[in-house]
Amino acid sequence: MDSPETPPAPDSIDVEVRRSPKFWPFLGAGAFVGVLVALISAYTGEPSTEFTRGAVAGFLLVIFGVIGVAVGAVAYLIADKVASKKARRTRAELIDDDTHHASDA
DSSP states (O other): OOOOOOOOOOOEEEEEEOOOOOHHHHHHHHHHHHHHHHHHHHHHSOOOSSSOHHHHHHHHHHHHHHHHHHHHHHHHHHHHHHHHHTOEEEEEEOOOOOHHHHHHO
């Protein structure tokens, strides 16, 4: 009689597990704050004799929007660095489990 073969030991690797912040919300928040600051600056400051408030607002929207995106990107990098310091090392094992795949067919 043939004895049933025992499955080989699963492969395992060391992995780093950490939470990572999402990039786009940081950029969006930075752009939003920049646009808000631009609108407040354009409509609360002294009116210009050379330009309309709309023209000043458009100019400031571009300038403060870009600055806001840059500040958001720096904030993302800082948050990512803090998250990477809280990472932990663990061992992951490869499991060859065909039972779940057979029911998908």
